[in-house]
Amino acid sequence: MNVNAKHADERRLDAQFAFLLEADRLKQVIRATTLADGSRHENSGEHSWHLALYALALADQAGPGVSIDRVIRMLILHDLVEIDVGDVPIHSANGTAHGSAQVTAAEAKAADRIFGLLPTDIGADLRALWEEFEAAETPDAVFAKALDRVQPVLHNIAAGGGSWKDYNVTFDQLDARVGQKVARGAPAVWTYVRKRARGFFDQL
Amino acid sequence: MNVNAKHADERRLDAQFAFLLEADRLKQVIRATTLADGSRHENSGEHSWHLALYALALADQAGPGVSIDRVIRMLILHDLVEIDVGDVPIHSANGTAHGSAQVTAAEAKAADRIFGLLPTDIGADLRALWEEFEAAETPDAVFAKALDRVQPVLHNIAAGGGSWKDYNVTFDQLDARVGQKVARGAPAVWTYVRKRARGFFDQL
Numbered sequence: 001m002n003v004n005a006k007h008a009d010e011r012r013l014d015a016q017f018a019f020l021l022e023a024d025r026l027k028q029v030i031r032a033t034t035l036a037d038g039s040r041h042e043n044s045g046e047h048s049w050h051l052a053l054y055a056l057a058l059a060d061q062a063g064p065g066v067s068i069d070r071v072i073r074m075l076i077l078h079d080l081v082e083i084d085v086g087d088v089p090i091h092s093a094n095g096t097a098h099g100s101a102q103v104t105a106a107e108a109k110a111a112d113r114i115f116g117l118l119p120t121d122i123g124a125d126l127r128a129l130w131e132e133f134e135a136a137e138t139p140d141a142v143f144a145k146a147l148d149r150v151q152p153v154l155h156n157i158a159a160g161g162g163s164w165k166d167y168n169v170t171f172d173q174l175d176a177r178v179g180q181k182v183a184r185g186a187p188a189v190w191t192y193v194r195k196r197a198r199g200f201f202d203q204l
Numbered sequence: 205m206n207v208n209a210k211h212a213d214e215r216r217l218d219a220q221f222a223f224l225l226e227a228d229r230l231k232q233v234i235r236a237t238t239l240a241d242g243s244r245h246e247n248s249g250e251h252s253w254h255l256a257l258y259a260l261a262l263a264d265q266a267g268p269g270v271s272i273d274r275v276i277r278m279l280i281l282h283d284l285v286e287i288d289v290g291d292v293p294i295h296s297a298n299g300t301a302h303g304s305a306q307v308t309a310a311e312a313k314a315a316d317r318i319f320g321l322l323p324t325d326i327g328a329d330l331r332a333l334w335e336e337f338e339a340a341e342t343p344d345a346v347f348a349k350a351l352d353r354v355q356p357v358l359h360n361i362a363a364g365g366g367s368w369k370d371y372n373v374t375f376d377q378l379d380a381r382v383g384q385k386v387a388r389g390a391p392a393v394w395t396y397v398r399k400r401a402r403g404f405f406d407q408l
Contacts, residue, residue, distance in 0.1 A: 049253030
């Protein structure tokens with residue numbers, strides 16, 4: 001290997017590790033949802049791990065044509081933009097903040113910066129997966145979104161209300177803001193979880 | 205669908221969600237390594253996410269025949285047994301605790317319990333992946349192990365010593381306990397990281 005090629009390899013690894021060290025900051029982004037035992041709020045790094053495990057454990061609930069491996073890749077990447085933008089809870093601002101034009105623009109800028117730390121080829125591949133997740137149109141993205149939405153429902157039930165209490169959420173709001181997206185990607189999962197959420201709200 | 209089939213589907217989802225709620229506890233298993241900024245210790249849930257991201261960002265460092273998707277699956281699962289056994293730091297007990305017969309037996313028992321929460325078919329598949337990782341013989345497992353070993357090195361350098369200070373680790377011990385396993389799965393990564401670790405120890 002000549003000296004220039006060696007320098008190019010080192011520069012490539014410099015970029016790969018710069019990205020991986022920056023990504024570490026996602027462990028300090030705090031979400032509205034708590035751990036299942038309610039002991040503390042969850043961070044977006046551990047949340048992303050948990051969702052990848054959801055994809056492995058609930059793979060049989062994915063629709064035809066879904067690649068669980070692509071779903072897992074999306075879930076690993078899906079919250080990286082929160083390093084710059086923070087978590088925008090589904091139920092905050094009465095359900096209007098998440099997905100607003102302002103947040104969407106800030107997340108695109110964050111994606112420019114964060115995926116831009118990587119060598120160009122890797123950054124382009126990972127950013128394309130993140131954009132596919134955000135667009136929520138392909139079967140893989142629709143299933144990934146369903147998992148992202150359903151996990152907090154399980155935690156709120158287990159923790160005695162969690163972010164539903166913090167944001168005064170009603171069952172109908174949950175059904176509209178969360179249920180529709182879970183049902184779109186994993187209908188039998190929503191039937192199962194909705195019954196338990198209904199039971200939780202009924203005994204309030 | 206008849207009533208019995210419906211009950212079977214519900215029982216299957218009961219088992220899937222029992223596993224996913226139990227897995228949440230991995231976020232409370234604290235590791236010897238800190239975050240890169242040294243602000244707190246890392247937990248094994250967020251660590252597992254970070255390693256999956258390592259696999260995505262360093263995929264070009266994998267040897268021939270490595271499936272990055274299988275590597276990612278292993279990394280998502282690899283620490284679940286710590287829910288029962290806790291993290292056993294590489295450098296604890298002067299390097300003798302990690303991989304001891306006692307720890308290995310405890311981890312096998314933990315795997316029985318934790319993967320046993322799942323429906324039998326899913327539990328058997330995921331446990332086989334975990335065992336493949338532990339055996340560290342296949343190319344996928346060897347690469348996954350290399351990533352698991354190298355991430356703390358980056359964090360210790362970034363944080364000014366981290367677990368190396370806590371356990372009085374020398375550069376030669378690092379080279380033996382960590383370097384060999386990183387070099388086996390990702391030789392160019394170890395060449396790159398070793399130089400930086402060498403520089404860190406030299407200025408102590």
